[in-house]
Amino acid sequence: MTDVLLEIKNLGIEFKTGEGTVQPIRGVDFFLKKGETLGVVGESGSGKSVTSLTVLGLLPEKTSKIVSGSIHFEDEEITHYSDRQYRKLRGNDISMIFQEPMTSLNPVFTIGEQLSEPLKRHKKMSKKQREKAIVDVLKQVGIPRAEQIIDEYPHQLSGGMRQRVMISLALLCEPKLLICDEPTTALDVTIQAQILKLMKQVKQDKDMSMLFITHDLGVVAEMCDRVVVMYAGEIVEVAEINELFDNPLHPYTKGLLASLPTNNDRKSKLYSIKGQVPRPNEIGEGCAFANRCPFAFDKCYAKTPPAFSEGDHLSKCWLQQPEGR
Amino acid sequence: MEDNNLVEIKNLKKYYEISRGLFKSKLIVKAVDDISFSIRTGETFALVGESGCGKSTTGKTLLRLTDATAGEVKYKGENILSLPYDKVRSLRSELQMVFQDPYASLNPKMTIKQILMEPLRVHNKFTPEERMQKIVDILEIVGLSKAHLNRYPSEFSGGQRQRIGIARAVILNPDFIVADEPVSALDVSVQSQVINLLLRLQKEFGLTYLFISHDLSVVEHMTDRVAVMYLGKIVETAATEELFADPKHPYTQALISAVPVSHPSEERERIVLTGDVPNPANPPSGCSFHTRCPFAMDICKTIEPKLKQVGNDHIASCHLYTEHKEEKEDAIIHS
Numbered sequence: 001m002t003d004v005l006l007e008i009k010n011l012g013i014e015f016k017t018g019e020g021t022v023q024p025i026r027g028v029d030f031f032l033k034k035g036e037t038l039g040v041v042g043e044s045g046s047g048k049s050v051t052s053l054t055v056l057g058l059l060p061e062k063t064s065k066i067v068s069g070s071i072h073f074e075d076e077e078i079t080h081y082s083d084r085q086y087r088k089l090r091g092n093d094i095s096m097i098f099q100e101p102m103t104s105l106n107p108v109f110t111i112g113e114q115l116s117e118p119l120k121r122h123k124k125m126s127k128k129q130r131e132k133a134i135v136d137v138l139k140q141v142g143i144p145r146a147e148q149i150i151d152e153y154p155h156q157l158s159g160g161m162r163q164r165v166m167i168s169l170a171l172l173c174e175p176k177l178l179i180c181d182e183p184t185t186a187l188d189v190t191i192q193a194q195i196l197k198l199m200k201q202v203k204q205d206k207d208m209s210m211l212f213i214t215h216d217l218g219v220v221a222e223m224c225d226r227v228v229v230m231y232a233g234e235i236v237e238v239a240e241i242n243e244l245f246d247n248p249l250h251p252y253t254k255g256l257l258a259s260l261p262t263n264n265d266r267k268s269k270l271y272s273i274k275g276q277v278p279r280p281n282e283i284g285e286g287c288a289f290a291n292r293c294p295f296a297f298d299k300c301y302a303k304t305p306p307a308f309s310e311g312d313h314l315s316k317c318w319l320q321q322p323e324g325r
Numbered sequence: 326m327e328d329n330n331l332v333e334i335k336n337l338k339k340y341y342e343i344s345r346g347l348f349k350s351k352l353i354v355k356a357v358d359d360i361s362f363s364i365r366t367g368e369t370f371a372l373v374g375e376s377g378c379g380k381s382t383t384g385k386t387l388l389r390l391t392d393a394t395a396g397e398v399k400y401k402g403e404n405i406l407s408l409p410y411d412k413v414r415s416l417r418s419e420l421q422m423v424f425q426d427p428y429a430s431l432n433p434k435m436t437i438k439q440i441l442m443e444p445l446r447v448h449n450k451f452t453p454e455e456r457m458q459k460i461v462d463i464l465e466i467v468g469l470s471k472a473h474l475n476r477y478p479s480e481f482s483g484g485q486r487q488r489i490g491i492a493r494a495v496i497l498n499p500d501f502i503v504a505d506e507p508v509s510a511l512d513v514s515v516q517s518q519v520i521n522l523l524l525r526l527q528k529e530f531g532l533t534y535l536f537i538s539h540d541l542s543v544v545e546h547m548t549d550r551v552a553v554m555y556l557g558k559i560v561e562t563a564a565t566e567e568l569f570a571d572p573k574h575p576y577t578q579a580l581i582s583a584v585p586v587s588h589p590s591e592e593r594e595r596i597v598l599t600g601d602v603p604n605p606a607n608p609p610s611g612c613s614f615h616t617r618c619p620f621a622m623d624i625c626k627t628i629e630p631k632l633k634q635v636g637n638d639h640i641a642s643c644h645l646y647t648e649h650k651e652e653k654e655d656a657i658i659h660s
Contacts, residue, residue: 043512158601188375188539190598193583197597215513218542218585241589259517261546262587266566269524270546272517276482 004072005177005209006055007031011069013050013059015280022280024050026233027069029307032177037203037210039224039241041217041256045277047233048213052179055211056096057086074176091118095170099182101162105154111165112150118172137168141198160191164198171202178203179211184219196222217260221245229253232278232288235307238314249315251293287318295319330363330399331501331533332387337361337396339379339386343606354606356382358557359396364501369527369534371544371565373580374554375602380537381425383554384503387535388420389413400501418448421494425506427486431478437464437489438474444497459496466529467492467522484515488522495526505537520547541584545569550638553577556605556613559632563639573641575618612644620645 013025025047032038042048053059055071057078070079078089090096098104106114115134119125125133131150138146141164154162163183170178183199184192196219203210212223220227220241227244229237229252237250248254257263258271275292287293290300299318308320339357357379364370372380386393389405398405400420405413424430431440441460445451451459461471467488478486487507494502507523508516524547526532538544544551545565552562553576561574572578579596586593598617603609609616615625622644630642 043514160601188602189541189583190375190579191601192585193595193597194599196585197595216585217513218587221586221589221591245588245590256513259514260587261517261520261542264546266546267524269521270517272521273514274518276484276515277512 003034004031005034005074006211007072008051008055009070009072011051011054011071012067013054014065014067016063016065017281019281023067023283024233024280025054028230028233028235030228030235030238032209032211034176034209035207036226037212037224039220039227040211040213040230041215041220041227042230043215043277045232045279046230048230049181051230052096052181052211052213055179056090056094057081057083087121091170091175092122092173093175094177094179095173095175096179096181097163097166097170097183099185101159101166101186104166105162107154110151110153111157115150115165115169115172118169122173133172134168137171138165140171140202141165141168142194143168159187160194163187163191163195167195167199167202171206174206175208177209177211179213181213182215183212185214185216192219199223217256229256232283233280234288234316235314236289236316238312240312243313247313249310249313249320250289250317251295251319252289253315255294287316329365331366331401332364332535333397333399334363334383334387335361335397335399337383337386337398338394339382339391340394352606355557355608356605357386357393360552360554360557360559362552362559362562364533364535365550367527367531367533368549369536369547371536371538371548371551372554373538373541373544373551375539375580377556377602377605378554379557379605380554381505384422384505384535384537388417388422388503390422415448418444418450418497419500421497421499421502423487423490423494423502423504423507426510427483427490428510430490431486433478436475436477437469440478440489441493441496444493448497450497463492463496466495466526468518482515483511484518487511487519491519491522491526495530495532498530499532501533501535503535503537506539507536508543509538509540516543523547541569541581542587553580556603556608558613558642560614560643561639561641562632563636563641567636567639571636573635573639573646574614574643575620575645576614577641579617579619612642 008028008030011025011028012023014021014023028051040048066079070077112134116130119130119133134150135146138149143149143161143164184195187195214220224241226240228235231252237253248257255273259273261270264270273292278288286301286303287305290296293300305316305318307314307316337357337360341354341356343352343354345352372383374380385391387398393406438460442456445456445459464470464473469485469488508519511519520543527534536548548565551565551568552559555576561577569581572581579598582593582596596619600617603616611627612625612630615621624644630644630647632640632642633646635641635646
């Protein structure tokens with residue numbers, strides 16, 4: 001198991017709210033191999049961002065708690081790391097690119113000041129060396145006039161440029177794992193194409209692993225090697241990318257793929273999954289998708305299905321139970 | 326064909342002025358710069374483009390939610406832009422809008438009943454009992470129920486709110502609806518429900534849509550004709566199927582090729598544009614796309630291309646399709 005970089009086992013998270021506690025993540029299991037791009041797909045509220053924040057130890061301490069499971073990074077358990085231990089990890093071995101390039105840079109510091117922060121923290125470098133390293137990485141991500149940009153402020157850059165700055169910020173210390181939380185959702189399609197191309201190239205050059213969180217199946221098809229599909233705080237399906245698109249097993253994944261406009265005839269009624277994603281406090285016994293599932297039967301409402309696997313293809317659905325079909 | 330047009334937009338302009346202080350001249354941002362198109366009765370006409378290209382401004386200007394700088398918008402032969410305000414107000418019962426953000430476009434302090442009652446009250450339609458019946462009917466049409474009447478918007482999910490937004494637009498039985506990115510704030514599984522609803526309502530009520538979107542796969546699915554905008558100008562207009570099969574303008578080609586693939590094994594030749602959209606306050610000279618265009622020629626830097634017929638009901642503005650050699654030569658002499 002040495003080629004596994006990140007492994008999450010049976011992770012459960014609890015949030016305190018005004019009216020009691022909710023469990024946005026229930027029993028999440030997956031692993032990420034070295035050099036792989038793993039996609040995490042799901043709708044808003046499915047728990048994909050919470051999972052990634054947990055890996056970096058970024059959940060608010062006062063209102064959230066890991067109630068079960070463990071996270072291993074490079075064979076070391078990091079689940080109950082202290083803040084100090086996490087600080088050594090963040091930005092160094094694991095970096096993250098956030099969704100909103102507009103709000104994730106600090107508006108009152110220049111680009112250069114913000115980019116030198118991880119280097120100051122993790123690397124012993126002189127000021128000159130730092131500046132050189134920053135200009136180098138900015139050029140790598142295709143920012144023109146890098147020498148001048150380091151003295152400019154975030155508001156002077158466009159959305160696409162800011163996302164490039166965010167990517168260079170994440171790349172500075174050459175992390176082993178890069179977590180991308182919807183990196184292109186806020187961008188226009190032509191800029192999205194630029195950024196995706198850049199990320200593919202960077203990943204190849206630096207031999208990194210990527211955890212790619214998105215709700216866009218098209219982006220997944222383009223970027224990922226394997227995919228984890230999440231629904232309402234649970235993993236419902238894990239499969240290799242071509243396998244997932246050719247042979248989806250879980251009714252939720254089937255529905256998502258079938259509802260893409262490109263998979264329907266023009267002007268025809270789109271296939272759609274009825275109902276909506278349940279709120280975390282509405283989830284009860286049984287399969288979380290049962291109330292929207294066209295194939296649901298009695299057992300689905302009574303008992304949560306375990307993960308059934310067929311080779312590397314894993315799905316949590318009673319229909320996949322070997323003898324019960 | 327002329328008679329078939331429900332809405333006709335001619336040379337519409339919307340400029341915003343930005344003050345730069347007392348002693349400097351004002352900066353003019355040409356958000357919508359001299360665009361013309363017409364929407365036929367019963368069709369869905371799409372405006373596509375990247376953020377900042379002026380597509381939403383066009384939608385708002387059409388309904389006079391913001392005043393145009395110049396040009397005309399003819400609705401059933403009448404110029405909306407020159408009508409007195411109270412006339413426009415009463416005309417709005419035929420012209421409605423669905424907004425992008427279902428979280429911001431419903432008043433959080435009004436119940437669903439109040440929200441849907443408002444248009445009926447303003448336009449003074451029906452008796453009070455009929456109004457109530459109408460509201461219940463429309464809720465059922467958009468897939469909600471009587472039980473939701475006394476709830477507040479905060480109790481609904483994004484998809485349900487967008488249904489309420491659509492119900493509010495449709496309740497007056499309008500002829501024309503401007504839908505400004507109606508599905509872009511919704512999750513994938515809910516998005517298809519709302520698209521289906523829009524398609525069904527169009528059939529049932531014979532609606533005409535102006536569909537503003539940046540999501541090309543949705544546009545390809547549900548619209549009849551498309552206009553592509555770039556920096557306040559229309560660069561190409563064509564029937565949807567033709568536009569996706571045979572895009573003429575290099576920007577349209579790049580835009581279509583940039584859409585993510587729908588299957589991992591699909592190989593697509595992608596035109597990745599370099600650079601960003603230029604600042605609309607300081608657009609490039611000549612063709613505004615020449616700074617990012619892979620086919621840019623010398624003429625593109627100096628002379629702005631005019632819209633030319635490039636196919637049946639298909640127009641594009643690009644020098645690649647300019648037949649007149651003189652114009653090109655003229656440009657060379659000038660430069």
